[in-house]
Amino acid sequence: MAEREPEGFGERERTSAREERERESTATTLPPIQDRIGAWLDDRLRLSRFARDALGKVFPDHWSFMLGEIALYSFVVLVLTGIFLTFFYEPSSASTTYVGSYNPLRGLEVSNAYASTLRLSFGVRAGLVMRQTHHWAAVVFLGAIVVHLCRVFFTGAFRRPRELNWIIGVTMLLLALFNGFSGYSLPDDLLSGTGLRIMYSVIQSVPLVGPWMAFLLFGGEFPSDQILGRLFVLHIFLVPVLLGGLLAAHLALIWHQKHTQFREPGRTERNVVGSRLWPTYALKSAGLFFIIAAVLTALGGLVQINPVWLYGPFEPAQVSSPAQPDWYLGWLEGALRLFPNWEIRAFGFEIPEPFFPAVLLPGITFGLLYAWPFLERWVMKDRAEHHLLDRPRDRPWPTALGAATLTFYGVLFAAASNDLLAHWFALDIETVTTVFRVLSLVLPPIVGYVTLRVCRGLRNAGDVRLLQMPVSAMRTPRARRR
Amino acid sequence: MDRHEDGRPRVSSSQRSGHGVAVGVAFGASVLASLGLAVVYVLGGQPQLEGALLLVALGSIGVGLVVWAKRFMPVGVDEEAREPLPSRPEEREVAEETFEAGAELVGRRRVLVRMLAAALGALGVALLFPIRSLGRAPGSALFQTKWRAGVRAVRANGVPVRASEMVAGTVVTVFPEGDIGVADSQTLLIGLEPGTYRPLPGREEWAPEDVVGYSKICTHVGCPVGLYQPAEHLLFCPCHQSAFDVLNGAMPVAGPAARPLPQLPLSIDVDGYLIAQDDFPEPVGPGFWARSRG
């Protein structure tokens, strides 16, 4: 909204700023150091108006608006620990003899990548804590993203004018998924190498171009000697830069459009009520960052994660069981375990079975995620701007669909542990798999229906919290408008 | 929490000083923990101690900051107006006019615009070509392994396998001699009880002395099928639980695999070692578009 500033405006500004500083300097005895720095910068950058606006900017205080910050600060921890790791990790498949301090593997022929990971874990002070904190941060990072996505979805925060931010967010989820997978594949251990083999075969299953894509991306037949180097560049440079840029855009959009808020007394579509950035919000947010860093580093030192020295180096003819990916790919792994052995063969060509659960399903998943704001707008015929959030109960159909979808992916996620469940509870693995197959089809509609009824019940029961809702309120078949 | 109109908490001064002490103690604990971290590092480092001290060092600062904010700062009482997000119509018009004025100047030379588009398009297409450098063409790589007629089957340590060693119930992973560790050639040799082998048509001579050979690469998504259950003669893949019947051409009997494990035709050389008669009759591993056309 730039109005053309009248000529000589700058001079007038400078003069009044200088006058103001002179006035101030006579009011105080010695200007403190921050005044000096502030003045030095302001003299060159005209920061005062921006500073006043920024420091006074109001942010709503609701706790669920901090979920994105949990993701953001986990990412910060990832970058900081990751930088440390890059100084010690070697992204090379070339063979070497491990001669480090971990006795059971000393003398074994392993890749440089694996040997450097062991050296980092056992031979570098603070190396193991850094590596484990990095991995814990990655796993929590994705959890925070998913929880944040759910909050945004169930409160309708993606509606106009925030569709663009939703798209940016879904893209960041994809990038985070990729970086997590590539990150834990870098040590070249037996477990992650098996995951790479699966990824290669999934790419290979794409019709027409599958083998070409696999050969191009990996640099040849599996296991190529180039994949580690490529994953390394993507993992430490390309994807973090993209994530950083998208993050900046994400935050800039929130800044520019102002955050949404719940319907509470005093909140309207035309205001933002909360705390100012300075000092309250800044202190709270900084406090959250330190708490996140504390939890992640505590896990990093106290709870073992990804003990690659026990898995051993990756060898193409070896495998360990149980074999699962990190949790955020559990839904894909479960889909691969549950989908029946159906292949399409015609005219000498075939679409192999993995294509359906591992390419088509994720494609549909992310396609729907990207399209959701536009789908919902089309169905609900809602083109208005929304700065006030809805409670999930006030959006019963999207909430029910969201709950059903979460249930579906939750069942797939649980199915990825079918062998562990069979082992721990002395069950038949075939039975466990069949049960999950049935649940994946039957449970989502049930959960969706129950959610719909609960939403309506909550609305019928008046303004009650979920746990205080009387069960009878769900009995009424239709929502009564009060 | 009860708050004044200006947002600061409504607490007594003794409560407020209590909060202040709490924050101070937290920051002090952090200082001690940071000192502890330095000491632990100098003494050689220990991950669990480092983790616990980091928890205190970082967490105390965090908790202190939050208590400071909640107990001493105004919360939740500030208000800001939202300006309408769309630009005002007249602003939009000015922006559009500014753009169109320039676009009109450029667009007058339609031929040039089209040639520029052609140039940029051609350049874009040309710049895609280096992608091809990322890898070689699949060619026949997926259709063959390193097994050839007469090549001995050797263990990972290079020792060849005698047929007489492969008694019933034994299983061993082998590679072609000279190509140990080549991923696509990994093969399982399994010893069967006499009379139990039920060959597919044409494969009667593929399992000499009741030793049968199958590709170890699962036809689902390529994991090594490392689990062998001798009683049921089942090969079981740990990744997605496909099971293959060893007596019956490694047909999949459970799980998401849709095709059997390719069988390696075996023979015995003059010294009693197991050798391959030929490469696998079909591509090993997971499926792909033109697999049947190789």
Next chain:
Amino acid sequence: MRTPIAVAVPVAAALALAGAACSYFAEEETSPYRPPGITSEVAPLGAGRTLYERDCAWCHGSAGEGTAFGPDLNGPLDGGAYTHFMLITGRMPLEAPNERAVPAPSRYEAAQIDAIVAHVETFGGTGPDVPTPDPSAGDLTQGAELYLQNCAACHSATGAGGALTSGQEVPDLLHTSAVAVAEAMVVGPGCPNTSPTCGAGEGAMPRFELSDQDMNSIVRYVLYLQQPEDQGGAPIGRVGPVAEGAVALGVGLVVLLLAARWIGTRTGDRG
């Protein structure tokens, strides 16, 4: 009913969990199989033959010739190692003939086991004798290599065990003895549920021809896996990403969500 959800759901869940726990943890008194009509008299302990006649002959026959209830004990795999393994790992004797042989506390003392084994060896089985592994003579790295090549697929790289088809289990290796490990590799034991009479090569586990040095090395590595150097902290079961994800989400993320709830406001609050 006007029961709030806050009461109804937890009560229902608690009842369901209690029911599941009761059935899961129900312990039954166990005893070796006896054909109907035989009372469980106490025979004098000591001689292997006495113990064998009392507890084993019902299914395996007085001379180890096998019956309709159990396999013979005089085959090409039978002998000291197989019998010793079954007894020290508590897989034998079974409570009922068609039960699955699973690891359990051993029913006998060492001297009794040796006596029974000596008696079974007289039946004429040509299987290997009880091995005498010497883990300290093994090479730890070679053991690791051989273990990862041959054992990790079923028993897990960390020795945590796993699942097979038809409800069968791969036991963990975390509480087993050196001699049991050696015996298992040499004999390939395990009587699967699907076969009423198991015989040579019909175990749940394959057999491996190993040199003494290889066997010692693998045994040494398995013993190492029972007490590995968990330098990273609490090992949370050593089952990999499943447990790690549970901790990350169930502990890490939950703590951070609670922290967010503490830091921020709830609807209706004023800070």
